Amino acid sequence: KQEVTQIPAALSVPEGENLVLNCSFTDSAIYNLQWFRQDPGKGLTSLLLIQSSQREQTSGRLNASLDKSSGRSTLYIAASQPGDSATYLCAVSWGTSYDKVIFGPGTSLSVIP
């Protein structure tokens, strides 16, 4: 069964720290992987999309890496800020069709000023 997990469920760090969020998935034959941000009471906002042929993607202070062989992706946030506080979810696709996207439960990040 294809599953996506994210550990830890919650993380608290002081402002300015670099941090890593983890996403693990079964079945290494993925099509792509997306990282989303969700603010309280809001919808999900796409941050980065990594295709299966890529090893990483970068956007500003965010860097997402993909290691299919180990079934892992990491989201690296540099120089964290209080505004980064949110829940971060990863979503894995094993094909191009609608029902092949599975979301992880998310990691709730708090950046303490």
Next chain:
Amino acid sequence: NAGVTQTPKFRVLKTGQSMTLLCAQDMNHEYMYWYRQDPGMGLRLIHYSVGEGTTAKGEVPDGYNVSRLKKQNFLLGLESAAPSQTSVYFCASSLRPAGANVLTFGAGSRLTVL
């Protein structure tokens, strides 16, 4: 830039009541989806649509019905609400299938069934 708009944002129902959630998108997207989000479980696909006039079941379709009479609107209906349907519901849309394209989400609709 409205994107994806969901109404209502909050609703409280009694067991057995019915209601409809409306999702509207102004991006001319073909694909639309309804997800539910429960604590610790991530988002699960309820129903989806690949174009005007089409609907199909997702992972957890029981107790829900959908319709897509217009390309920009995707309605999610609960005919007889149950406490197990207490959740936050998200609508999303995409230009191409979800597995191949970035999803644009609405802000969510929080439903409580007493």
